[in-house]
Amino acid sequence: MILKFAILAIVYLIIFFALRIMYKDIKSGGRKRVSSKKSTFGLEVVEAGENRNLKNGGIIPVQGELTIGRRNNNHLILEDQFVSGNHARIYVKNTDYMIEDLGSTNGTKINDERLEDRAILRVGDEIQIGSTLFRVIG
Known part of the structure; x- marks a missing residue:
């Protein structure tokens, strides 16, 4: 009962x-609540390359600024012999996400073209840094 x-x-x-x-x-x-562009923007790992800390299909959210390189002072550390200590930086300028190569030795590629200085990132763009390939999602 x-x-x-x-x-x-x-x-x-x-x-x-x-x-x-x-x-x-x-x-x-x-x-x-509608989430803003900044909170949904990120990188999908297409090919992790030599990086044990990344998995294919993994998502790396980007909010504000993301520094990429081999040194421990970066937000995203890539364990790859072809990645410079401070390799690249993704940041927001006005309402656009930008990528900037920080003078790396082996360069950064956007959609198979070498990035000379900086560029605006669009959803679907592919970023290659060393042996690692990312796709921009948002």
């Missing part, structure tokens, strides 16, 4: 909380 009342109480609690959530949603006009 007590078990029946306990189950009934749990069912009523679930219904109560569901109705409360629906009421709050209706009261707020059903608006959902």
Whole structure:
């Protein structure tokens, strides 16, 4: 008998909380927060190359600035003999995401073309740094 009342109480609690959530949603006009471009922008690992800390298909979110290189002072450290200590930097300028080569020895490629200085990144662009290949997602 007590078990029946306990189950009934749990069912009523679930219904109560569901109705409360629906009421709050209706009261707020059903608006959902729209995430900004900055929070959805990132890099997908297409080929991890020599990097044990990356996996193919992994996602690296980019918010604000991301420095890439072999040294430990970078946000993204690549264990690759063809990557310079401070190789590249991704950052926001106005509303665009930019990539800049930091004077690396072996260069940075965007869509199979060597990056001379800096460029605007677009969704779908492929970035090659050493043996690692990334795809821009957003």
